[in-house]
Amino acid sequence: MKDVFIADAHLRHPDDENYRRLMAFLSEERGRIRTLYLLGDIFEFWVGYRHVAFSAYVPVLEELRRVRQSGTEIVYVEGNHDFHMGPYFAETLDCRILPDGGSIDLDGTPAFVSHGDLVNPHDRGYRLWRGVLRSRILQKMIGVFPPDWIWGIAAWAGRQSGKKHAAKQARWIPREMLRSHAARRFAEGFEAVVTGHFHSPLLERSDGKTLVSLGDWLHQYSYAVWDGGQFTLRTYPGAKSEKRQTG
Numbered sequence: 001m002k003d004v005f006i007a008d009a010h011l012r013h014p015d016d017e018n019y020r021r022l023m024a025f026l027s028e029e030r031g032r033i034r035t036l037y038l039l040g041d042i043f044e045f046w047v048g049y050r051h052v053a054f055s056a057y058v059p060v061l062e063e064l065r066r067v068r069q070s071g072t073e074i075v076y077v078e079g080n081h082d083f084h085m086g087p088y089f090a091e092t093l094d095c096r097i098l099p100d101g102g103s104i105d106l107d108g109t110p111a112f113v114s115h116g117d118l119v120n121p122h123d124r125g126y127r128l129w130r131g132v133l134r135s136r137i138l139q140k141m142i143g144v145f146p147p148d149w150i151w152g153i154a155a156w157a158g159r160q161s162g163k164k165h166a167a168k169q170a171r172w173i174p175r176e177m178l179r180s181h182a183a184r185r186f187a188e189g190f191e192a193v194v195t196g197h198f199h200s201p202l203l204e205r206s207d208g209k210t211l212v213s214l215g216d217w218l219h220q221y222s223y224a225v226w227d228g229g230q231f232t233l234r235t236y237p238g239a240k241s242e243k244r245q246t247g
């Protein structure tokens with residue numbers, strides 16, 4: 001059975017194209033996935049409450065529950081838009097949650113998975129902000145305010161970060177950062193490195209080691225599959241749309 005890796009769907013509303021395609025994909029693949037790796041920013045905004053779910057996400061949460069019930073394990077790596085995953089992911093979906101990414105074992109191949117927002121060691125401002133967002137104090141505050149307020153604040157903050165994103169893309173070249181990130185992990189003994197966040201699909205193999213950047217499920221519908229001992233980068237839908245990039 002295959003493992004599937006998806007990141008950066010940035011889901012907002014069930015009527016959106018990317019949301020509908022993710023629902024279709026998950027339902028077609030139900031029962032055919034060994035482990036589903038969700039590598040962050042699946043949601044445009046998520047924080048987990050015990051008894052409340054943002055209404056826009058009810059359909060996908062329900063679909064993930066069906067996927068889980070079909071026997072698929074779910075590993076959730078938190079992104080910069082989805083964190084404090086909470087009881088629904090930890091308990092109902094019984095996910096393995098990796099807030100900062102971590103190591104996984106793919107049929108004996110040690111791999112490092114992360115969202116990718118920490119790939120750039122020079123982005124100090126972001127690291128500071130990330131620490132604030134994930135702090136216990138902020139988590140407590142989120143729990144105190146009405147979820148509708150939190151949703152509104154997040155929508156505003158999301159629009160601000162969208163503006164910054166373009167400037168950062170121009171300043172730091174994702175491919176070079178990904179390669180140096182991968183080189184560090186390969187030196188630690190990992191044989192594969194998988195990340196999202198950059199919205200740039202990339203698959204590179206060298207010396208038996210593989211670097212995968214997933215691209216997004218927002219405009220590209222790209223994702224990776226581990227099957228038969230190797231990674232492929234694919235797009236959905238598309239029987240013949242399998243995409244590979246090397247070199």
Ligand SMILES: [Mn+2]
Nearest residue numbers: 041079080197
């Ligand atoms: Mn991201």
